[in-house]
Amino acid sequence: QKEVEQNSGPLSVPEGAIASLNCTYSDRGSQSFFWYRQYSGKSPELIMSIYSNGDKEDGRFTAQLNKASQYVSLLIRDSQPSDSATYLCAVNTGFQKLVFGTGTRLLVSP
Amino acid sequence: SAVISQKPSRDICQRGTSLTIQCQVDSQVTMMFWYRQQPGQSLTLIATANQGSEATYESGFVIDKFPISRPNLTFSTLTVSNMSPEDSSIYLCSVEDRALYGYTFGSGTRLTVV
Numbered sequence: 001q002k003e004v005e006q007n008s009g010p011l012s013v014p015e016g017a018i019a020s021l022n023c024t025y026s027d028r029g030s031q032s033f034f035w036y037r038q039y040s041g042k043s044p045e046l047i048m049s050i051y052s053n054g055d056k057e058d059g060r061f062t063a064q065l066n067k068a069s070q071y072v073s074l075l076i077r078d079s080q081p082s083d084s085a086t087y088l089c090a091v092n093t094g095f096q097k098l099v100f101g102t103g104t105r106l107l108v109s110p
Numbered sequence: 111s112a113v114i115s116q117k118p119s120r121d122i123c124q125r126g127t128s129l130t131i132q133c134q135v136d137s138q139v140t141m142m143f144w145y146r147q148q149p150g151q152s153l154t155l156i157a158t159a160n161q162g163s164e165a166t167y168e169s170g171f172v173i174d175k176f177p178i179s180r181p182n183l184t185f186s187t188l189t190v191s192n193m194s195p196e197d198s199s200i201y202l203c204s205v206e207d208r209a210l211y212g213y214t215f216g217s218g219t220r221l222t223v224v
Contacts, residue, residue: 003202013138034213035213042217042218043113043200043202043215043216043217043218044153044202044215045215046207046210046212046214049210049211049212051211054119065126088152090213095158096141096158096206096213097155097158098143098153098155098213099156100152100153101152101153101167102151102152103152
């Protein structure tokens, strides 16, 4: 069974700090990886996608992919209270089928 | 980026009845995806809907329980049939959004079965 694993948290960080969210996946053939943010009662919102090994930066967000180790991470710099949400890691295991992790709840305290 | 209109946003239904959820996309897409998010859980893919062919269901989901229609490239419906309280979940549709290099979700349908 293809799995995506995340620490459920909560991960608590003070405002202005760096939040580091991690995700591991089991299907070595996976090609594309996504981070979604989900506020309570809302649908998931795409933050980042990453397809190649290494880092990809977009504003305060950096996604990191290591296919050899089968992990993908998301760094949030200068964390804000508005970043408090559940962050879902999703992996495309083929034929555009996304497998989601259970999510990490992030709490940013003022 | 793609905009998906999903309705209803929420409903409370009696057990044994059926509910049809609609998703309308503002652009033509080949595949539409239907997910379920049970309370406190992550998203699980129910099925993939292609226009002009039968939907492809994931393990644990069957057509009799979750019939799907895909009459054109911008619209799809998911029906939750013969509902029981265990079907209480959020149901979401999704499409590939090439402008975002990812997948966009509709706003979701929060279903409560009593």
